[in-house]
Amino acid sequence: MSLPHAILTALLEKPSSGLALTRRFDRSIGYFWSATHQQIYRELGKLEQAGFIRALPSAQPSRGQKKEFEVLPAGRRELTRWAGGEQDSKPIRDALLLRLRASAVVGRAGLDEELRRHLTLHRRQLAEYEEIEDRDFGAATDPEDRLRRLVLRAGIGLETFWVEWLAQALAEVTELDAAAEDGPEGPGDGPAG
Amino acid sequence: MSLPHAILTALLEKPSSGLALTRRFDRSIGYFWSATHQQIYRELGKLEQAGFIRALPSAQPSRGQKKEFEVLPAGRRELTRWAGGEQDSKPIRDALLLRLRASAVVGRAGLDEELRRHLTLHRRQLAEYEEIEDRDFGAATDPEDRLRRLVLRAGIGLETFWVEWLAQALAEVTELDAAAEDGPEGPGDGPAG
């Protein structure tokens, strides 16, 4: 349960309105913690009630009106407390890997297209990360930016892994399909429906 | 929403009881799709009602009594249908990366220990995967095992990435802490509480 802490971090980096936060979650924050605008508005309400953040005085409290938030001392303390503890990474849930395993049982129909599709997506994401690194962290010297660059490099490393793995998987699946077309044998479910 | 398909895949590979499934989700299946026993029992009930699976006739329907399930033709069709579509991987939510970003704002107290802890965990997981590959996929020749080995290799690749990234992150954080101790300067929050 780290969404409140993601929001506190984002607001400490820069006070923002709900929609502005949503945009940042779609971009930089989303590289390690994703959230929709509904989650964000709900959580902003809770954080405000808990006394961790407050609306900037300039913002009127009316629907449809922009409302900017900043972190209060209690909010910073809470984030510091959280950052002092242990964060367990949640176990993996990857639908593509599940599909591969399913394909081993019910056949590989359409699998190569799906691998190609993911390969395109991950190549695009990798390019985006690398562009950001060049643009924003060309010469990161202060401790804050060096930590943020580490986070970005995790994203780059992960995307690099996926691109390489997908290329390898695609090669292997293509080979399997070709072999099955040449001489179908064995009790398998066939290469393509 | 892929838990039912994870269960169908697992049951096609080998008919099992709820607890046996739970054990497999803690092990091989859990490498790409995790689930608790409560989720599994609930989902088994739904799948049975939907006519996708059935209890083996040998199993009595009483509480505390083992009850084994197998996949019915309709269940296999459903899995085939699902495997024919697109599977979007969910956006990342990684608490450790979030914590790094938070540490850039509220200070790095305890960060090195946390990185070391994760490093140990990922090294252990990597060793486990590699052992499995040696043991179960030494000479994977049939298409089914080659696909399953691809899945395992994704796990190996991911863990390898984390181990490397964590080592790098630890080196950098250690360096930052040392520099801060030598000559603390700038408006930062300090290296350790």
Added chain:
DNA sequence: ACGGGCATGTAATTAGTTACATGATTAA
């Protein structure tokens, strides 16, 4: 005055987690 995009929010549903309850089997 209205259409489009900005901005905040509600409601309903589904998925996932945590805690606990119950019965069956087995071995000391």
Added chain:
DNA sequence: TTAATCATGTAACTAATTACATGCCCGT
């Protein structure tokens, strides 16, 4: 005969997703 473990299940809660509702502001 009792304790441990196997095995299935209920209940309550929290988080996340999906769909929709409302009001503001700006350009035409």
